[in-house]
Amino acid sequence: MIHHPVQSMYVAAYPMGAATLLNVCINLFYTEYGFGGKTFLYVIWGFWWVVVVLSCICCWGMIYMESTSQNHTLQSFNASVALPFVPPTVISSTGGALALAMAPIAPGKALLTATISVILLAIGLSFVFMAVTILLLRLIIYGHPPGISVISTILPIGAFAQPGVSVLYIGQNFAALLPVAGSTSPFLGSEAAGKTVYFVCVGIAVVLWAMTTAWLVIGLLAMQTEIRKHAVPFKLPFWGLIFPIGVYATLTINIYRQLDAGFFRVYGAIVATTTLVLWLFVVGRTLALLRGGVIFELPCLEDIDIGQRRLFRRRDIEAVKDKSQPEEKNDVDKHVRKFKLVAQGQAGGSSGLGLAVAKELASQGAHVSIVARDKGRLTAALGEIESCRASEDQVFQSFSHSLFTADESRAALEDVVAKHDGLSPDAIFLCAGKSVPKFFLEYTDEELSEGMDYGYWCQAWTARAATRMMVQQGRKGKIVFVSSLLGMMTIPGYASYAPAKHALRGLADMLRMELLLYNIDVHIFFPPTMYGSAFDEEKKTRPWITSKLEESDDALTPEQATAALLKVGGNFITDLFRASSREAAPRNNWLLDGVYDLIAYISIPFWLSGVDKQVRAHREQHLQYLADKGLLSRS
Incomplete structure (x- = not known):
């Protein structure tokens, strides 16, 4: 702020x-x-x-x-x-x-x-x-x-x-x-x-x-x-x-x-x-x-969160760009220039938030490695990252891995560090997630299982591989999970997505404390809706009631989300849910979080009542929808 x-x-x-x-x-x-x-x-x-x-x-x-x-x-x-x-x-x-x-x-x-x-x-x-x-x-x-x-x-x-x-x-x-x-x-x-x-x-x-x-x-x-x-x-x-x-x-x-x-x-x-x-x-x-939460849509507040701690201060970023500083005095420059990024997910570092983060960090002088499955997208993404190069000695890499298993995640990490003398990354951004909005009764067994693979296990396996490498080498580092606003609350239509994001929060909360033993920082980001190809794909399957409940949402561009991510923030609505469901997680700002908590205590019951009312009103239409899909027999 x-x-x-x-x-x-x-x-x-x-x-x-x-x-x-x-x-x-x-x-x-x-x-x-x-x-x-x-x-x-x-x-x-x-x-x-x-x-x-x-x-x-x-x-x-x-x-x-x-x-x-x-x-x-x-x-x-x-x-x-x-x-x-x-x-x-x-x-x-x-x-x-x-x-x-x-x-x-x-x-x-x-x-x-x-x-x-x-x-x-x-x-x-x-x-x-x-x-x-x-x-x-x-x-x-x-x-x-x-x-x-x-x-x-x-x-x-x-x-x-x-x-x-x-x-x-x-x-x-x-x-x-x-x-x-x-x-x-x-x-x-x-x-x-x-x-x-x-x-x-x-x-x-x-x-x-x-x-x-x-x-x-x-x-x-x-x-x-x-x-x-x-x-x-x-x-x-x-x-x-x-x-x-x-x-x-x-x-x-x-x-x-x-x-x-x-x-x-x-x-x-x-x-x-x-x-x-x-x-x-x-x-x-x-x-x-x-009740509808529309009152909280403020100009400019969706751009950058107003009370979160930054991963890097402004002067740290400027130190990277200042090439005139003597090498022996520029400790911040040496640290950030060694910074390596692993962005991964459905499209991973090849599009969306992962790509936006990679480009921003590249422009700040970081070495960047991206991991995803689609080789064609990876090649195109690497070209975009190259256009953001800040110096000739930066190293940009891309690797194709699924990351659904511990072995794949470990192999991806080994590929990333090979050109960096085997040193563990200074920071890893885990941008995994895939949302296919449907009603719970519509999902196949495979789709529900994939929801956990994309939304939880991709990030969990990679975080474990990175933690082991950092601990073995005795190096400090940062692990940044990417959850979602739906990791703190949810609405109908996200049965394969929201549980994984909630689970991710539990993992991040636990690791934040446990990894203090090794001087490894753990952060988690809760972005709201974001524009992009994934957003367009969601529209194809999103139930009517889900679209209705989200119609007043102001989505962020990947670049706006990146600006918030580098501060480990979100937007105003995200902060309300974060403060009200903080549990044992530390406060980002004790005073602002108290204000958010008070606002949430008063406003969220109204919002929840409005959501419940809209869902109940949709009941008859929904039953007819299920009957049309052959999932319900109506006599």
Whole structure:
């Protein structure tokens, strides 16, 4: 997630969410109900400092990530780039509320809190100005983002409105805390300083309100233009409208309280009511679409998983491409250049995911060996891999083996390592699998047996042969299994495929622990539906109810799946099922996996209920289908 140019921006949601919880504790629990007294307030103050640190890390850290490990262009620039700069302003407003609460019991600490809030506001707001200036240039040159992404044009409202709320708090703080008794400072001891700061802050708040209003108009014009072109489907990005408009309403109402102007009172009530109605609409539509899972189809989330550990970091790949580094210092280069790939399966390394992985690794400087059964396809695949060559000394090989038995898998591995001084591969990708969707009653005995051969034994035998070779040679390595989303859940029509993929997960979970004894890493990949020749073949036998249940799925191309595979990831739906069925497997990201688990806990029962309902509704049609096939006698 942290390397993705869009998804990484949402890291900012963590400190902003924490600030919201602190606001509830301050304004509701302490101020309204007097909960906890002085001790509780000091606890909140301690947590506030923690969130201050997190906000600064988010702000400067994301600037660093954007400049060192992400790719950005002006055309792809959108308002989400400003998100990491908002947490300092959010926690600044929280500091303002906290300072007001602390003023009667600890004026010195309250003044310190207010001062830090001013610094945070200045940091966040200065970066927001810079980012929004670039955004305006992007809109002028390239126009607004298309489709559902047009909602991002509303985000600057929150980026300006939140500092407006914060600056009002700061004005109130200094008006209440200044002058400081006994201070010889010409500022802190001045009778007029507090009121002067207050007046200036109110003026700044009005200016920020005006800028917020201007961006509201820009956002609404962009949205109406896109809506007039074509219907914008309701998806999760609609939730991005709530916070900006809500904080805009808060700023408007707070300005009314300072100026006692009727316009701001009425307008603030209108915006606040609009926010409530919008929130009710978004909640209602989300719940309505939750059952089918359509709501979770996000733009760009299907490309790269948002929270998985990478097999190789970006700098490792760049080290391979940098031929100018001295040989004795480039340890990463030597390791990755020795990298050998075994991709295998129905078409194995000769097509689909196996071929896409082989080409990607070849472009990164790896030695690549592919294994499959079809010699013609292997020859064609080797030509495609050759076109991705990064250096003259790379070794590319292909071998024809079935891999259905232990002997065949061992022989394939021996062929692969022959040109590499007999050394075991640095990593093996096991891309086996063959899906022939049918009803359980339609499968022949041979088809059910083949399902386990293709989906489980091909990978299991090869993994064992590779493990033995690595252990005997005392070499570290990586074994990457390729399962499927159907290895964590399933739907009707995959009786020969899903069991093998579930079994593969069990094997990978066990080997992950056992192979720690030999410093061998084990990973497993759970891709969703993928386009390709295998996908087209599945359509020929896929039952109607299976197609119906999968009609809203967004399939990945082999290249998209490869990008996720090299991070041992998947997509958002895959993560929901992975987190909810993790069992004893380690977490990829303890915080994100917890969020996924919570979402899955709520949403998967709705999804399952919808699937069951569709299957039951198909019962009569299915029985007639079986009768037509001669598998059922209906009198």
